[in-house]
Amino acid sequence: MKKLMTWVLAVILALGCLPAAAAEPTVIQPNMELELPEEIYASVPRLNPEVEGENPLTGLPDGEEAYTPIVLVLDDSPEVFPHWGVTEADWIVQVPLRRDGDTRMLAVYSSAYPEQAGGARSARMTMLPIATLFDAAFAFVGYPPNTEWNIMVGGWLDEWDFNKPIRYFDLLGRRYKERVDFLPEPQNLSAHIQEMHANLVKRKVKFQKRYFLFADEPETRGDDATKIDMAFYGSEETLEPSTASACTFTYEEGTGYLRDSSTGLYTDRNTGEAVPFANVVVMRSKINWIGYYPYYEDHLRYYGEADVFMNGKHVSGYWYRRGRLARLVLLDENGEEIRLQRGKTFLTIGDQYTVVSYE
Numbered sequence: 001m002k003k004l005m006t007w008v009l010a011v012i013l014a015l016g017c018l019p020a021a022a023a024e025p026t027v028i029q030p031n032m033e034l035e036l037p038e039e040i041y042a043s044v045p046r047l048n049p050e051v052e053g054e055n056p057l058t059g060l061p062d063g064e065e066a067y068t069p070i071v072l073v074l075d076d077s078p079e080v081f082p083h084w085g086v087t088e089a090d091w092i093v094q095v096p097l098r099r100d101g102d103t104r105m106l107a108v109y110s111s112a113y114p115e116q117a118g119g120a121r122s123a124r125m126t127m128l129p130i131a132t133l134f135d136a137a138f139a140f141v142g143y144p145p146n147t148e149w150n151i152m153v154g155g156w157l158d159e160w161d162f163n164k165p166i167r168y169f170d171l172l173g174r175r176y177k178e179r180v181d182f183l184p185e186p187q188n189l190s191a192h193i194q195e196m197h198a199n200l201v202k203r204k205v206k207f208q209k210r211y212f213l214f215a216d217e218p219e220t221r222g223d224d225a226t227k228i229d230m231a232f233y234g235s236e237e238t239l240e241p242s243t244a245s246a247c248t249f250t251y252e253e254g255t256g257y258l259r260d261s262s263t264g265l266y267t268d269r270n271t272g273e274a275v276p277f278a279n280v281v282v283m284r285s286k287i288n289w290i291g292y293y294p295y296y297e298d299h300l301r302y303y304g305e306a307d308v309f310m311n312g313k314h315v316s317g318y319w320y321r322r323g324r325l326a327r328l329v330l331l332d333e334n335g336e337e338i339r340l341q342r343g344k345t346f347l348t349i350g351d352q353y354t355v356v357s358y359e
Contacts, residue, residue, distance in 0.1 A: 027356075057345070063111045063112055076097070076105045084118055085115075101232035232353070233353040257277045259275070280310075300321060
């Protein structure tokens with residue numbers, strides 16, 4: 001109990017939530033023991049209707065490229081920033097990596113496929129379920145030779161039929177990559193996303209289009225949330241958040257949410273411009289550990305709490321998946337599927353040790 005109270009006090013101090021004259025940020029208190037009534041998700045359809053000419057992940061006009069969604073694992077170390085080839089990504093996802101709160105990021109491509117993107121890194125079992133959310137191909141630079149089933153990336157690639165046909169790209173091989181000269185190894189690996197896309201098209205690999213719902217008007221529900229702070233502690237024993245993972249999102253009307261961290265604004269090395277997000281989503285899932293390696297409770301099946309930030313507003317609700325290979329559904333507190341704002345989405349997946357506040 002003493003250790004827990006020490007950790008809670010450290011969180012409060014880190015967020016600056018001790019009594020002060022100014023208004024205090026709202027700290028989201030996650031319920032990791034959530035029992036969601038079946039009537040909330042019972043009527044959720046397996047798929048939303050297709051909208052002709054619309055990209056299923058952004059709600060924006062679809063490009064001319066064939067639809068081959070690709071999820072690329074990216075290094076989240078400060079020395080690798082800025083990433084390159086992320087302007088073309090439709091979603092960016094931040095997932096747990098280590099017990100100290102360090103994370104890794106994933107870029108999801110479905111409407112444009114850059115020639116190169118990076119810096120690419122190795123996979124963990126907190127990353128492969130993201131590819132199944134979107135029914136996407138998976139690109140990574142190897143994975144640990146784990147033999148425990150729940151953290152065995154190679155075993156789950158086979159379990160989830162990424163070999164039938166082959167829908168993954170291990171960049172430890174000879175193709176789809178090169179080393180760039182502006183970073184040292186191992187952080188300088190650049191993935192050839194356009195080449196992967198061309199390979200999938202050539203082999204006629206089919207992907208299911210999983211449409212999110214999108215609004216045609218700005219979100220007006222919920223309380224104000226023009227600034228979002230995220231701190232990643234990793235576990236109860238971590239008394240200081242990871243400086244590499246901590247970040248802030250600031251809403252700018254007409255632009256969206258801009259992500260800031262210890263390395264500055266989240267920009268694309270190729271363009272030098274900040275990458276704006278129309279939506280910021282926080283999903284809660286229990287995270288289990290085998291040694292140094294994390295995995296989600298039941299690999300992101302069923303449901304959990306979710307917080308969605310759009311248009312400077314906060315809407316609380318739930319995430320739901322019918323099964324491990326099903327689409328991701330975001331529901332409000334009444335069980336209605338949330339309509340996202342059209343544009344890019346930033347998704348963070350964390351547990352009770354991921355501290356999120358907003359104001």
